[in-house]
Amino acid sequence: MLFIRVCCLAVLLCPVTLATTANADEGPIAGPSLAPRVAPAARSYPRGFTTYDALIDYAKSVAAAQQESDTRLATLLARQDAAADVLKSVFDPRLRGGLLRSRADLMDDTSLNALRTELASDAATGRQLVADGATVKPAESWGLPLLGEDTQDFGPTPYYFEPAITYRGVYYPHFHDGTDIAVPWGTPVLAPARGVVVFAGTMGDGAVVVVIAHDAGLVSMYAHLENRVFPLPVKAGDTVQAGDRIGNVGLTGVTTGTHLHWSVWRNGELIDPLSMIGG
Numbered sequence: 001m002l003f004i005r006v007c008c009l010a011v012l013l014c015p016v017t018l019a020t021t022a023n024a025d026e027g028p029i030a031g032p033s034l035a036p037r038v039a040p041a042a043r044s045y046p047r048g049f050t051t052y053d054a055l056i057d058y059a060k061s062v063a064a065a066q067q068e069s070d071t072r073l074a075t076l077l078a079r080q081d082a083a084a085d086v087l088k089s090v091f092d093p094r095l096r097g098g099l100l101r102s103r104a105d106l107m108d109d110t111s112l113n114a115l116r117t118e119l120a121s122d123a124a125t126g127r128q129l130v131a132d133g134a135t136v137k138p139a140e141s142w143g144l145p146l147l148g149e150d151t152q153d154f155g156p157t158p159y160y161f162e163p164a165i166t167y168r169g170v171y172y173p174h175f176h177d178g179t180d181i182a183v184p185w186g187t188p189v190l191a192p193a194r195g196v197v198v199f200a201g202t203m204g205d206g207a208v209v210v211v212i213a214h215d216a217g218l219v220s221m222y223a224h225l226e227n228r229v230f231p232l233p234v235k236a237g238d239t240v241q242a243g244d245r246i247g248n249v250g251l252t253g254v255t256t257g258t259h260l261h262w263s264v265w266r267n268g269e270l271i272d273p274l275s276m277i278g279g
Contacts, residue, residue, distance in 0.1 A: 048201065055211060056219065059198040060268045063213040066196070070215065076122050083119055140215075142192040142276040143242060145222060145262055146249070148183035152176055154272040167270065178221070178263030179273045185258040186230060187249045189222055191240040192276065200232045200246075207253025210234060210246050216266075220273070223261040226250025 049055035152159075154176060162174040195214035202208050208225040210232065225232065230248035240246060249260050264273040 049199065050204065052203065055199055055203070055209075056221065056265065059211045059213050059219045059221075060265060062196065062198050063217050063219050063265075064268075066213055066215065067217045072125075076125060080119065080122055083115055140193050140242065141278050143190070144181075144277060145189050145192050145246075146181060146183055146187055146260060148181040148187070148260070150179060150274075151182045151259060152180040154179050154270075154274070177270055178223075178261050180259050180261055182257060182259040183249050185249060185251060186226065187258075187260075188245050189225065189247045189249060189260055191242055191244045191246050192220065193218075194239070194241045195220070197234045197236055197238045197240060197246070199236055200234050200238075202227065203253065205253045207255075208232070208247070208250060212240065212246070217268075218276075219265040221261075221263040222247060223263075224250055224253050224255050224259060226252065 049058065156172045157174050157176045159174055159176070162176050164171070164173045165175045165177070166172070167175060189210075191212060193214050195212040195218075197210065198213050198219075199209065199211040203223075207223045208227040210222045210225060212220050214220065225247040226249065227247075230250070232247050234240060234244075234246050249258055251258050255261075262273045264271050264276055
């Protein structure tokens with residue numbers, strides 16, 4: 001749809017070149033394409049993190065930057081639509097294929113040239129945003145990363161080995177920051193939604209972990225994965241789609257049985273992963 005929108009703008013802009021003093025060698029304005037989201041431009045991701053807090057803080061910053069880029073792209077496209085409406089009011093398509101200006105709504109050459117320059121700049125910015133991974137696709141429904149037995153829910157818990165945290169202004173002596181799903185060793189783990197892998201590797205406690213930054217300021221983490229018999233199929237910087245395999249359940253890190261520990265953050269705040277399912 002974005003490609004079609006940009007093509008329409010190019011057609012509308014042709015009369016500007018003919019009717020104004022714009023340079024003849026100025027090419028048509030081409031805009032970004034959204035089909036489908038391309039892999040983000042190469043960036044340097046840290047190879048390791050000393051703590052989980054450092055890892056998640058970094059992932060949150062990546063998700064926030066992605067959300068800002070998406071918002072900028074949406075704003076830019078809305079501005080392009082508004083400019084297209086202006087051009088439609090200036091050029092009457094019924095007169096010689098739109099090559100003559102409507103006498104009812106005449107716009108001076110200077111204003112038209114300024115509009116053309118603005119559109120060209122917006123198109124260039126849009127192309128760069130898309131190349132960096134920006135999208136205006138609506139947030140997609142999430143699926144489960146795997147099917148299994150929910151052995152520990154998100155939230156306060158009596159288990160002494162879970163750390164104390166303050167969650168939404170309330171202090172809890174023991175709090176489980178995710179959902180544990182028990183499955184057989186080697187069970188594939190799937191991305192629940194599209195996103196960019198921020199980290200895929202081993203943490204200081206020995207746990208093999210994958211962290212993904214998603215659209216809408218969301219971050220997800222998958223822990224206790226296997227990385228020997230089933231090497232991780234993703235690396236930092238990879239773009240994944242819903243249903244892509246991102247790992248296999250293992251027995252790494254501090255754990256008493258084979259299970260997936262799944263955590264999710266929205267705009268930097270922990271949320272129940274299961275609250276994302278279907279929405």
